[in-house]
Amino acid sequence: MKNVKDLSKVELNKEVKVKKINCNGNIKRRILELGMIEGTKIKPVLKSPLGDPTAYEVRGSIISLREEDSKNIEIV
Amino acid sequence: MGLMATSTGSKLLQDDIEEIKQKCDYTIAIAGNPNVGKSTVFNALTGMKQHTGNWPGKTVENTSGICEYKNKKILLVDIPGTYSIMSNSEEEEIARDYICFGNPDATIVIVDATCLERNLNLVYQVMEITKNIVVCVNLLDEAKKKGIKIDLEKLEQKLGVPVVGTIARKKKTLNKLMEKVYDVSSKSIEYIPKYINYIPIIEDSIKIISSKVKNLLPVEKQYLSRWISLKLIDREEKILNSIEKKLDIKILENEEIKNKLIELEELLNKNDINKENIRDTIVSSIIFEAESICKEIIEYENIRYQQKNRKIDKILTSKIWGIPIMILFLGVILWLTIIGANYPSSLLSQFFGWLQDKIVFVFEHFNSPIWLKGILIDGVYCTLTWVISVMLPPMAIFFPMFTLLEDLGYLPRIAFNLDKYFKKACSSRKTSINYVYGTWL
Numbered sequence: 001m002k003n004v005k006d007l008s009k010v011e012l013n014k015e016v017k018v019k020k021i022n023c024n025g026n027i028k029r030r031i032l033e034l035g036m037i038e039g040t041k042i043k044p045v046l047k048s049p050l051g052d053p054t055a056y057e058v059r060g061s062i063i064s065l066r067e068e069d070s071k072n073i074e075i076v
Numbered sequence: 077m078g079l080m081a082t083s084t085g086s087k088l089l090q091d092d093i094e095e096i097k098q099k100c101d102y103t104i105a106i107a108g109n110p111n112v113g114k115s116t117v118f119n120a121l122t123g124m125k126q127h128t129g130n131w132p133g134k135t136v137e138n139t140s141g142i143c144e145y146k147n148k149k150i151l152l153v154d155i156p157g158t159y160s161i162m163s164n165s166e167e168e169e170i171a172r173d174y175i176c177f178g179n180p181d182a183t184i185v186i187v188d189a190t191c192l193e194r195n196l197n198l199v200y201q202v203m204e205i206t207k208n209i210v211v212c213v214n215l216l217d218e219a220k221k222k223g224i225k226i227d228l229e230k231l232e233q234k235l236g237v238p239v240v241g242t243i244a245r246k247k248k249t250l251n252k253l254m255e256k257v258y259d260v261s262s263k264s265i266e267y268i269p270k271y272i273n274y275i276p277i278i279e280d281s282i283k284i285i286s287s288k289v290k291n292l293l294p295v296e297k298q299y300l301s302r303w304i305s306l307k308l309i310d311r312e313e314k315i316l317n318s319i320e321k322k323l324d325i326k327i328l329e330n331e332e333i334k335n336k337l338i339e340l341e342e343l344l345n346k347n348d349i350n351k352e353n354i355r356d357t358i359v360s361s362i363i364f365e366a367e368s369i370c371k372e373i374i375e376y377e378n379i380r381y382q383q384k385n386r387k388i389d390k391i392l393t394s395k396i397w398g399i400p401i402m403i404l405f406l407g408v409i410l411w412l413t414i415i416g417a418n419y420p421s422s423l424l425s426q427f428f429g430w431l432q433d434k435i436v437f438v439f440e441h442f443n444s445p446i447w448l449k450g451i452l453i454d455g456v457y458c459t460l461t462w463v464i465s466v467m468l469p470p471m472a473i474f475f476p477m478f479t480l481l482e483d484l485g486y487l488p489r490i491a492f493n494l495d496k497y498f499k500k501a502c503s504s505r506k507t508s509i510n511y512v513y514g515t516w517l
Contacts, residue, residue: 026163026165029160029163029355030159030163032355032356032359032360032363033159033160033162033197033359034194035197035363035366037356037359037360037363045386045389046389046390046393047395048393048492048493049393049394049395049398049399049493050493050495050496050497051496052495052496053492053495055393055492059193059194059367060191060193060194061191061194064492064495
């Protein structure tokens with residue numbers, strides 16, 4: 001069985017696809033509204049000097065997410 | 077008379093806005109995502125004729141201003157910048173309520189040409205709650221610099237509402253915007269917004285409910301039936317409660333609607349749509365639509381520009397250089413502010429001292445009593461000029477410098493670098509996720 005992979009563990013500059021968003025409420029809504037839905041391509045491009053947050057390229061925008069949020073995003 | 081709610085609180089302001097509104101021919105709401113140059117457009121249109129306050133009962137600031145076009149007085153109301161109007165944050169609630177129930181004659185939605193796709197989300201949401209909308213594609217100059225080409229005419233066709241491209245610095249483009257706004261508010265041209273087509277099962281549900289909802293709504297608000305139905309299916313109780321309150325109707329307690337909703341719930345469940353995933357389905361539809369439109373109307377050239385910027389970003393946020401560069405930048409600004417301000421400060425105080433001698437001379441010439449001279453010169457004049465000569469130069473240096481950093485887009489990078497510290501200081505998580513910084517950096 002394959003392990004569930006989440007966005008926080010993807011290495012820089014490797015493009016992946018969003019599979020599922022495992023959180024609720026306003027955070028989930030915001031993530032959806034920023035265009036991260038099932039099948040969206042997403043690529044980590046920058047890491048903060050302290051290692052968190054990470055900036056991701058999504059649909060032509062750069063969006064920064066904290067690890068606590070990105071680990072809730074399942075990817076393939 | 078004591079300080080009563082009516083004389084101090086929200087009531088006062090509400091009357092205030094209403095009063096200005098009475099004097100104007102049209103009222104226009106200006107909405108948009110944060111950081112799309114909304115205030116630049118607003119300032120350019122209204123100039124100095126602005127009026128600030130708070131939204132009734134809220135801590136969020138409210139700015140309105142008057143602009144004249146074709147001899148009509150037009151009141152522009154700046155609505156808080158939001159990515160969406162679906163949630164229940166204070167800003168989004170204000171935006172939603174004003175567009176929906178504040179009865180503006182038109183709503184301008186300002187979008188960022190450099191990340192149109194993300195901005196269209198808000199456009200579609202606003203289209204659901206008002207028919208009178210003008211889409212203003214701002215920052216066209218930025219987009220051009222970044223090699224992004226947008227077919228505005230095609231966008232207009234796709235959305236079914238007027239679309240204007242603007243560069244806030246260029247008056248000509250703003251005139252075009254006002255022309256469309258005028259057309260929409262005076263109803264000289266009728267536009268039919270093209271709504272999002274949700275998946276068939278949701279569309280069917282909307283159709284079933286909306287016929288019932290329509291009967292409850294006053295005639296001028298009947299176009300809201302589609303939106304209210306969607307909220308009923310989505311069970312957005314908070315939004316529905318506020319709709320009931322504003323329109324003074326009862327939707328949730330209506331027996332007919334209640335029964336239909338129970339029926340629909342079963343139907344939706346059968347189609348694998350439940351409480352958890354219905355919102356995803358709705359948001360996804362909007363995003364897919366925006367995606368497909370943008371594929372047709374946007375052309376990207378000049379990829380190298382973006383690569384260059386990415387390289388600069390790498391240095392600005394790198395492990396080794398990120399924080400030192402930031403400290404250097406802020407240090408230089410502080411140094412310039414503190415040391416640099418000394419020179420104009422001393423010049424100013426010299427000038428005021430020279431002026432004081434002249435004024436004292438005038439006072440003595442008229443033999444003014446000592447107490448008058450004491451109050452006016454030693455009291456008022458000296459205090460005032462002291463404050464000006466000490467405070468003005470640092471402010472006149474610091475704020476423009478900070479604005480420069482902001483315009484360069486450096487502030488979001490600072491936020492990005494420091495987020496972990498902010499988190500340790502328990503600042504809200506909104507701070508991090510809100511620092512969505514620009515497009516194609």
